[in-house]
Amino acid sequence: MSIKNVVLVGADGVQVKLLSDDFSIDELVPALQDQDAIVSTVYGAQVDLQKRLADAAIKAGVKRFIPSDFGSCDSQSKRAMELAPIYIAKSEVRDYLEKLAKENSGFSWTSLVCGHFFDWDLGFFHIDLKAKSFEILDDGEVYWSTSTFAQIGKATAAILQKPEETKNRFAYIQSFRINQNQLLKAFEKTTGESWNVKKYDSSDYVKERKAKADGGEKSAVEDLVWVLGTLEADWEAREGYANDLLGLKQENLEEVVARIVKNN
Template structure:
């Protein structure tokens, strides 16, 4: 009886003490190195990191003539050399990669150099659709390099607790890609719609993506070793058309496209090694009836990152104004 009581007391004491033991928090992040900072997504990330008070260093090739905002340090590197990268990463807390999809496999060398330099967090070039759910699909084959890089980071973090990563799914780049997303022919007053046009999909404005990255680094402990999904909004093609018609006072004739035909076209191109297959496959992934690739409330990191939603109507208004349609 006494022995049983002793076991219970010890168990309760352990629970009491362990509940008060805090895992050491990651030190505040200050210095951030950005790769691909002159691209469309990269520019937005650099701007929002600066606005959030981070010290930003842009890495470029020695032959690059890219320019950056005031306050951004620039370091020329050899991306094939771990030593060159390691030197550039000295003193950096985080590396954010915004390189183009065809070059994502080269991130392994970059990751190895960052780890060797003591970098605390790596954010790979994931921005776009959620690659963690593309396995076994045609579009997944095109994005397999991204999948492999997140897997590689996950392996590194498991063998080295000092190494952390965050993957970010943003959906379509809304303001940047609206010409293709909306598929509106203003001159002929027609609009190309996949299936019914009612399917909601994940989309983010470029600035929103930049804000998401900055907020991830403001919440380092909550975002460590996680794959997050964010979105300016979940929206359907028909909702976009409705706003365009409202703002322009124009009614558009709908030209419907069968999503299965897009899939066939994409697969045919891919079988020939033609990677322009990505566009029809991407359109089917997002717009086809029943695909279900909008971000579900329980899967969204917007609240965690304290990101206020963008306004759909104002986003479309800005696009129309930019294109001289208002």
């Protein structure tokens, strides 16, 4: 299998074919002709759109589908599905891709699981650079995997360059494996200041935020995703850990933090 032509759905700023999210399957097929792979970066809860894309991909002869399974935690996790409905949606898409791959020998999928987007939004990590405040769950010693956007891009490209090794499987990646205390120290070292720290009991925090999420508070859902990606996202021991397979090097935490501080 050789993958050379790629369609990216749901993003801009790159030299690839872009597709709208309101096309029917028959309208999508011509746009996917002569393409080898689809990378979906649409919102993960857009189940129907991704299913339509997959159906159109089969008709167009697309070989590989990378769904919008990126992000903070493992969408296979029952705990994740209990706390954040988006992971139910992601699992539904992946189950559909698995079904299509079994029925169509020329079609395959890869789910890239990268942990929290490390250089996306400090507020999501409950870090306030201006106020020098940092929130920690429990004792801050639980290790978790996280990736920069650059690392995620490299991983995506590597998956497409190794289609046989990465077909019909999860690929767990990271830029580094850290705990919250290490991250706090990196920010304190970079800024040259001591930070204000607030600690939460994770059980109490989850209970309180879940109640608010069930009441429709969007920020509470994001907080639950933060918890999942901080307490249940250590990829190194997972079956499917793929840094070595994909040729990904660990990044330097202090260097990345320094860059984030400089840019903020």
